[in-house]
Amino acid sequence: METDVLVIGGGAAGFFTAINIAAQSNLKVAIAERGKEVLTKVKISGGGRCNVTHAEFIPKELVKFYPRGEKELKGPFHTFMSGDVMEWFESRGVALKIEEDGRIFPVTDSSQTIIDCFLNESKKHGVTILKGMPVKSIHKVASGYQVQTAKEVLNAKAVVVATGSNPKIWQLLEGMGHSIVPPVPSLFTFNCTNSLLKPLPGVATMATVKVVGTKLTSSGPLLITHWGFSGPAILKLSAWGARDLSDLNYQFTIQVNWLHQLTFEDALEMLKTTKEEHPKKTLGNAKVFDVPKRLWEGVLTEIGLLDIRWADISKKQINALAHELTSAAFQINGKSTFKEEFVTAGGVELKEVNFKTYESKLHPGLYLAGEVLNIDAITGGFNFQNAWTSGFIAAKAIVSQLTEH
Incomplete structure (x- = not known):
């Protein structure tokens, strides 16, 4: 299968990246998810209510909630942060509310509202969703990247890795020369x-x-x-x-x-x-x-x-x-x-990523978003905020890269 952009991972960061690329361009975008279902972590997050983000609207204050990633996120949060997330969802018909402790949820108190929004946006903008597609290898080729899955070979000009804490993908990235900070549990x-x-x-x-x-x-x-x-x-x-x-x-x-x-x-x-x-x-x-x-x-x-x-x-x-x-x-x-919300400290070494674009410094055209990076936060909507910010900035960079050339 041929596509312009292949997003590996059908979770929060993966969907947010894919939707934003497709909404801003005519690029063909596909999501490859290893499991039978997409957005499974979104579904169980916040006790099934989905804690979308947190009501901290000052970038230098927001970064303080990240034990790993505080320094690197300062720039990205000036580009896209909690207020922008609220606007993004509300402009797509998802009403949000701020609770007393600062956590932000959909007014429906149901994570299904967020899932439905992502699935509707994907459909509206023609994002192809491929389920049951575990990735076996990623290779640089003249036209971009060739990704071998358990079912078929996928060719793309750019690849976004948004697989969260997936040891097999970390192993693949390590094989491509990236350093992986060994994962340990957090939260x-x-x-x-x-x-x-x-x-x-x-x-x-x-x-x-x-x-x-x-x-x-x-x-x-x-x-x-x-x-x-x-x-x-x-x-x-x-x-x-x-x-x-x-x-x-x-x-x-x-x-x-x-x-x-x-x-x-x-x-x-x-x-x-x-x-x-x-x-x-x-x-x-x-x-x-x-x-x-x-x-x-x-x-x-x-x-x-x-x-x-x-x-x-x-x-x-x-x-x-x-x-x-x-x-x-x-x-x-x-x-x-903690509940079902398993968060991991560890992932791709942050020095190997350009935080203006979320592109790998080792492999042009390869982008990394969300928890695949060595970034994690305390509970309260901050881990999702990292997913949205990285996905949005990567999407913008990919659209700019592929439509200007």
Whole structure:
């Protein structure tokens, strides 16, 4: 089969690239997807609601959500970022809404709305979608590229690789001379069996978490689960610490400050004041801090102070309570995938890509978009934003390259 542009990978970045090329030109565009279905990750993202992007509209602020890719994305985000994404979807009939935490979703709260938009746009602009087409090899030829799939040979003037975290494609790119940063998981939750946590699944609170023995620290909402810890504070930590935590084989100790920004000294002062003001009350009946009641009672139970009266608490016990509230230690043994949203740190070495065009510096006419690159972000719509930005800029560069020559 002959085409002008072949996009390898039928996910978010692949579709966005293909649609934008076809909409801006008369070029023949085809998408080759290895699976039976396209846009499978889009379907499950955001709990099935598809967190399209995030309401951060300043490029230099937006890049701070990317543990890998922060420096490289500054230029691209000045070209196409969250505001442009909103305009792109809304001009195609997809109404979006911004939630309190800044995440942006379709008003329908259904990822199917985004999928339908992509499929309709593909049809409207004549994009050919080839399913069940795993790629076996990519070769440079005089006319561009020859791509061998399991079913047939595809010839194209330009190729876009948008295969996400696909080890086989990384292997092919490595064979073509690209360096691949070895992949490790990012965006995962922490497994922990601890007596304090057992009765507390579902409890959420603002907290600060540190990984002992490293510089890794994170603040934000923390969720106690049946298997340990989750929530934005943990996911941020897993993203920034993806390589360090992999090196530790996911066996490490965290310190949790349940009081978020309060120090040990702050906590001690407030506890002493409460002792003076409510001597006859039990600790369990006089919650001092802005933490969930179940968590307060859980901490007190853990150190045997739940039913003690404030008048009877010793200096040593007050110190122990302040310590437990501001620097409780938990042993982490392993990780779990966050929902179905598996994100990988790793991919094509960023020095080998021109971020003005997303073209490979080693192979003219070969473009790389989305998570195939060593770029990843924390949860909140940022990984999709990377897909849209890279796809849009690659599309613009390809249209310019193939229609001007």
